[in-house]
Each structure stands twice: as structure tokens, then as C-alpha cells.
Amino acid sequence: MGRNSERDREFTEFVSARRDGLVRVAALLVSGDLAKAEDVVQTALTKLYLAWPRVRPETVDAYARRCVVNVATDEHRSLFRRREQVRSQLPETPVADDPWNxxxxxxxxxxxxxxxxxxxxxxxxxxxxxxxxxxxxxxxxxxxxxxxxxxxxxxxxxxxxxxxxxxxxxx
Amino acid sequence: MPDVMDVLKNLPDAVPTGRSGPDVVAADVARGHRAVTRRRWQRFGVTGAVAVVAAAAVGVGAGQFSPAPSSPARVVAAPAAPRLELVAYQGNQPVGFEVTTVPENWKVISSDTSSFLVAPPGADIAAPKPGEAVSLEGQIAVSLQGLSKFPAESPVKKVDINGADGRLGFPLEEEGKLSDTRWLFFPDNAGHSVQVQVPASVGLSDDQIVSFAKGITVTAQAQSIGG
The missing domain is CATH 1.10.10.10 (Winged helix-like DNA-binding domain superfamily/Winged helix DNA-binding domain)
Incomplete structure (x- = not known):
């Protein structure tokens, strides 16, 4: 159980420090969709957690980035494959009124x-x-x-x- | 005149940050935990009984089972193990489940919201590394059923679990050869599908496995691992 606690502590520190940056990269890789970027980062961090004992501290940033790029690319591919859904009404879309716009x-x-x-x-x-x-x-x-x-x-x-x-x- | 590169350099400041805070990070850690559990179970259930291969096992009365159609597989023959008695469980209840009976002197050694392990005194409870195959030899494992299912070769015995239809059978040890580990699947009142895994070396009879299963209740905290 001690190993798990140590891993959780290290992982928590890493995620606390790096999560925003990873979401930002993911957002740019998935056309600015923050919700999708959040999904990408969650998946990437899960992969990172699984690999944590094997990842050296000096390479953890690179590993996390690689996970994000891989997951974002997979996300893009799955979106590409996703069939268009025909609807009678256009969905409501939020008005972009932030600096991001x-x-x-x-x-x-x-x-x-x-x-x-x-x-x-x-x-x-x-x-x-x-x-x-x-x-x-x-x-x-x-x-x-x-x-x-x-x-x-x-x-x-x-x-x-x-x-x-x-x-x-x-x- | 700025170039596209200048615009790109300034994009990081313009991208809004995602969700953050201790709760978000804790959720990331929790997802990691679930992934470790899921992988552990997949390794055991799908890639084929790493632990079971080494099992010194008890013979299971194959004659008690209805034969599977055109089944060439056979159950591994095994020596008898000491018979255990089920007694009322007095220890800490697992997360996500309640258990009323366990083999005498056994206890719950680990649990999460999707599974728990019951082991004899002195069982090794060291946490496995992520991705590492976990030996569940000599332990009873209970989980919300993920992808596990009986192979076509397995005979399946129908049993009654608190009025619900349970199914008792065997996983594969290797292609064409059934393990002597027994799996029991049964639904609870809330619709969860519960899996009980009992290696033959544990020494429980079919009736005892059924009795053990009857004492399991899935609580509101339980979550299916889905894998």
C-alpha cells in the first residue's frame, strides 16, 4: 500500500502543476473544444498513471505530452469516422464572448x-x-x-x- | 508586420484554462486507480488465468454440471484441499459491498468500489504494480462483472442466489483446456452482475460458493469497472 501512496502523492503533485498546460495543448489539438480537451487530458492522465512506476522523473513531462498528442490524434480519427447526424433543428451554440474569441x-x-x-x-x-x-x-x-x-x-x-x-x- | 508565428506564440495566453483544483486532481487519481483495477482484472480474466496456471487445485465435480455443447475441453484434475467452514464475517466491510460469511479466519484484505478480495490469514497483501499480473491464487475475488464470461467449452451449472439465477462455471486455463477455478455470476436486486472467482486451491465446494455468494450485497458505493 505504501507504493501506491507514494505514487499517488507524486502523481498528484505532477497533475496539480501541469494539468492546465496539458489541457491547453489538448485544446489546440482538438480545434479549441475545451470539453473535448478535458476528455483527452483525462484519458492521457489515466495512461500516465498506469505507466507511472516505469516513467523516470526527468521524462515524465515528455511522456505526458506524448500521451496527450496520441489521445488527441485518436480523438480526431474517431471524430473523422463518426457519422454525420441529421437533425431538423440546429443545435444551440454558446456565444463566444471571451478573450479566446x-x-x-x-x-x-x-x-x-x-x-x-x-x-x-x-x-x-x-x-x-x-x-x-x-x-x-x-x-x-x-x-x-x-x-x-x-x-x-x-x-x-x-x-x-x-x-x-x-x-x-x-x- | 507580425507573422503567423507571432500569433501562434501568443495563443497559450489566450486559451482558457480547463477545470482545476484539488477535486479535479483527485478525480484524475481515482480514474488511475480504476484503470489499475480494470487492467488487473483484464489480465487475469482475459489473458487467461496467470494465477490459475500455478494452482494446486481441488477436483471439481464435473459431473454436477450440464455439459457444454460439443465441448472438447476438460477441467484440470486436482488434488483435494482441506475443506473450509463458512462463518459469520466480523471484520471491516469492503468498499462497495457487504459480506456476511467468509471461510473461517479469512478476512477482506483489499477492496475498492468495484471489487474485493477475501484471503486466508497471512496472505500477501502487497499492492501490485500497474499492469502487473496479479496472482489471486488462494483468494476469493468478488467484482462487478466486466468483460468476463464463460468460454463456450465451460459447462454451466444453474444455482439459486437469493431467488436470482446464478451461473457457475469455469474460465479457460489455456485454449481447449478449462481451469479448475470456478466463476459464479449472479445478478443482485439492483441489477448489478456480480462475479465471484474461487480458485480450486481455496477448497470451497460448489454449495459453499453459493452460500458465500448469498451473503454478498452490492452497496450504493459500488461501481462497475466495465472492463
Missing amino acids: DNSTVVSLLGTLPASMRAAVVLRYVEGLSIAEAADAMRCSEGNVKSQSARGLQRLRELLPAGHLTNFAKG
């Missing part, structure tokens, strides 16, 4: 990128990871991260309305 254009555009390209862009340019760190999180080669992130960035440049950058410059 100003960046919703960028997040929406991120959502149009293929999953691996989006992950490369988010990890490299939003989270500021090195190429090696991003490759580890995505479980792919560094060359793949370079090409995916470069192409993703180029795609965003093409898609982002010019006015958005102007507004951004004005603050």
Missing part, C-alpha cells in the same frame, strides 16, 4: 490542418518545443516534424486573413 480564427484554422501537421505546429510554435522534443511527443522523426511544421505554417499564412495580423499588431 479573438484567437478563435487561428484556432479554427489550426483545426483545418491534418492532425500530424497541426500537432507539429502547436508543439513547435505554440508550445515552443525543440524539434527533438516535438518528434518525441509525436513519435516520429525530426525530419517529419520539420516538414510538417513548415508546411503547416505555410498553410496558416495562406489561410489567415490579412486583417487578423493587422489587428494583432495593433494589440
Whole structure:
């Protein structure tokens, strides 16, 4: 029972410190849907808990990030497979009236990128990871991260309305 | 003129934080606990009785069971184990269940909201590592039934558990060969499907397993592990 208590204590400390960051990454990987991001992080943290005794302290951040990217990618795939549901009435949608709204254009555009390209862009340019760190999180080669992130960035440049950058410059 | 990269760099500050606080973190830990339990049971129930392989087991009267259709499987023959007596249980009740009778001097050694273990005196109660196969040899395990089900090869004996239909049978030890561990599935009044697992080495007769099961009540705290 002592091992469990120790694991719980360490895991609790880690989650307390890192959860917000993981939700943020997940949100950007699932097109800004916070509820879905929460689901992704919960699943990822469960995987992390199972693996906790095998994960070295110095690599736990990378492991957690990798879990989030994997689960988010799986989530994307399952959404892709999910069949469209036809309804007679449009669902009610909340009015976006928060600061997040100003960046919703960028997040929406991120959502149009293929999953691996989006992950490369988010990890490299939003989270500021090195190429090696991003490759580890995505479980792919560094060359793949370079090409995916470069192409993703180029795609965003093409898609982002010019006015958005102007507004951004004005603050 | 800023570039897309500048916009991306500023996104972290703009993304609202998710739910947070001690309750949220505690829920993450609880999910981890349930996952460990689920994996433990899956390892045992699905991948095939790691513990059962090593079981020194008691012969189960296969003749008492109705034969499974075209069953080539056979139950492992086993030496007799000392017969136990069921007595009223006086110790701490498990989480999520109440138990009224246990083999004499046995006690509940661990429990969570989906399962509990009853073991003889001196049983090792060290917590397993996540993902580690757990030996339930010599212990009685009770859980809300997840994915476990009788293999087609198993004979199934219908028994009465407090007026409900229970089913007593065997898991597979390996392909084509039934284990001597017995599984009893029965529904409780609230509709939970309860699984009792009794390795032959425990030494309980079928009637004793049924009597033990009759003393199990699933409480409102219980949660199915689903796996």
C-alpha cells in the first residue's frame, strides 16, 4: 500500500502543476473544444498513471505530452469516422464572448490542418518545443516534424486573413 | 508586420484554462486507480488465468454440471484441499459491498468500489504494480462483472442466489483446456452482475460458493469497472 501512496502523492503533485498546460495543448489539438480537451487530458492522465512506476522523473513531462498528442490524434480519427447526424433543428451554440474569441480564427484554422501537421505546429510554435522534443511527443522523426511544421505554417499564412495580423499588431 | 508565428506564440495566453483544483486532481487519481483495477482484472480474466496456471487445485465435480455443447475441453484434475467452514464475517466491510460469511479466519484484505478480495490469514497483501499480473491464487475475488464470461467449452451449472439465477462455471486455463477455478455470476436486486472467482486451491465446494455468494450485497458505493 505504501507504493501506491507514494505514487499517488507524486502523481498528484505532477497533475496539480501541469494539468492546465496539458489541457491547453489538448485544446489546440482538438480545434479549441475545451470539453473535448478535458476528455483527452483525462484519458492521457489515466495512461500516465498506469505507466507511472516505469516513467523516470526527468521524462515524465515528455511522456505526458506524448500521451496527450496520441489521445488527441485518436480523438480526431474517431471524430473523422463518426457519422454525420441529421437533425431538423440546429443545435444551440454558446456565444463566444471571451478573450479566446479573438484567437478563435487561428484556432479554427489550426483545426483545418491534418492532425500530424497541426500537432507539429502547436508543439513547435505554440508550445515552443525543440524539434527533438516535438518528434518525441509525436513519435516520429525530426525530419517529419520539420516538414510538417513548415508546411503547416505555410498553410496558416495562406489561410489567415490579412486583417487578423493587422489587428494583432495593433494589440 | 507580425507573422503567423507571432500569433501562434501568443495563443497559450489566450486559451482558457480547463477545470482545476484539488477535486479535479483527485478525480484524475481515482480514474488511475480504476484503470489499475480494470487492467488487473483484464489480465487475469482475459489473458487467461496467470494465477490459475500455478494452482494446486481441488477436483471439481464435473459431473454436477450440464455439459457444454460439443465441448472438447476438460477441467484440470486436482488434488483435494482441506475443506473450509463458512462463518459469520466480523471484520471491516469492503468498499462497495457487504459480506456476511467468509471461510473461517479469512478476512477482506483489499477492496475498492468495484471489487474485493477475501484471503486466508497471512496472505500477501502487497499492492501490485500497474499492469502487473496479479496472482489471486488462494483468494476469493468478488467484482462487478466486466468483460468476463464463460468460454463456450465451460459447462454451466444453474444455482439459486437469493431467488436470482446464478451461473457457475469455469474460465479457460489455456485454449481447449478449462481451469479448475470456478466463476459464479449472479445478478443482485439492483441489477448489478456480480462475479465471484474461487480458485480450486481455496477448497470451497460448489454449495459453499453459493452460500458465500448469498451473503454478498452490492452497496450504493459500488461501481462497475466495465472492463
